[in-house]
Amino acid sequence: MTGYYISGDIGGTKTLLQATELKDGDAQVCCERRYASQEYACFSDMLREFLRETMALGIGSNPVSACFAVAGPITQQVANLTNLPWVMDSAAITKEFSIPVVKLINDFKTVALGIETLPESDLATLQAGKPSAMELRVTLGAGTGMGVAWLIWQDGRYIPLSSEAGHMDFAPADELQDRLLQYLRKKFGHVSIERILSGPGLTNTFNFLQTDLNSTPALVQVRLKPDGAAQISDLAFNHKHPIAMRAMDLFVEIYGAYAGNLALAGLCRNGVYVAGGIAPRIIDKLREGGFMKAFRDKGRFSSLMEDIPVHVVMNPKIGLLGATQEARRIAGNN
Structure with a gap:
């Protein structure tokens, strides 16, 4: 043809x-x-x-x-x-x-669908794990929003299943995240994970942390665009702005915990693939350990989480x- x-x-x-x-x-x-x-x-x-x-x-x-x-x-x-x-x-x-x-x-x-076409050079591995052939996989990624899709083995190949799992409820893991939930609930009512794990979500997190400026009076309050992810990244990585750095830490911790939740929900023994526009840009931050620590922090199932491969898709x-x-x-x- x-x-x-x-x-x-x-x-x-x-x-x-x-x-x-x-x-x-x-x-x-x-x-x-x-x-x-x-x-x-x-x-x-x-x-x-x-x-x-x-x-x-x-x-x-x-x-x-x-x-x-x-x-x-x-x-x-x-x-x-x-x-x-x-x-x-x-x-x-x-x-x-x-x-x-x-x-x-x-x-x-x-x-x-694109996962199978990628060479290994397009993947940054956060945890090699112990992959199990033909078991479920999941892809997720923060960008303008949060996207999620599953991969199920069928008829000799992986078949993708779309979802709107980015609109699942945010589940806080500690007292700081509890306060973040309360802050966002006043603003949005329902708080989906996308309200945090996205470009606008990182902005929401930074603005929340700025509400505690009384404890750091030397800092001047920063005004951000609705999607200020690039500005926050610049403040964190290039200017060592303490609130931007904490916002990035919190973002990565919640990202790892959510990826772990998806891996548990599908028992994705053949891999978790983190894509989207943000992850490749903060790959060094993801490699620091906060992401994987939160990913594996699943109580009685923590040892199982150590066996699940986790990769970041670097091909935009x-x-x-x-x-x-x-x-x-x-x-x-x-």
Whole structure:
């Protein structure tokens, strides 16, 4: 088959779109662009711009298929994105752009699909553990939100199962985290784990810790953007700001505990894969030990937790890799 297909990884902050050309069974990426998601009123405006670029490159007029990874729940191929005011409908995209087959897929389901394609060099291992072949795996990752997907062995390969486990209740593990929960409950009512384990969540944690400024009067209160994760990281790692450093410690501890909870929930003996935009940027912090200490701190099941492999996905395009793999599959090219 000759033609090209479109894949995309659509997040609340950024979107990656890619066109891959297929000739006699060989696939070659011929166009890839990054877009700031919030600069577009709807996804169609972005896709229209991308397709104009592909046509200018002489790739072709219409793709044979498309797969888009979206950050949000999908019902009958319609998605309301969690962190964008967009509604995406695969049937509407098919009609508007004359693409024969269009599929929407949960963003962390495509992350899960991409795991099998990664070389070892794209993984940073926090705990080698004792992997058990064909047992469950789980992928999770903090970025604009918190994504989670499971991987179950079936018919000789891993099949991804999407979830909205990022909206599970936050479970505090000590008195400081109890106070964090109380602070966030006054602000949001229901406190999901995503209110902490995300870019905006790190901002929430920093702002909570600033409420204790009376004990550190020499510090000037810092005003952050709603998603001030990059600013907090800079304050912590480059300026040794004590509140930013504590916010990062707390973030990592809660991240590790949550990853451990997911590993227990699925008994994921063949690996936990931490992806998302934040983890690769703070990999040195994750390696310090606070993440794994909280991961393993499960009382009577602590010894079991030591056997579960834990890896950080360092490839920022893993979601796009999974979407590309699926776009090719639905075009009839397994």
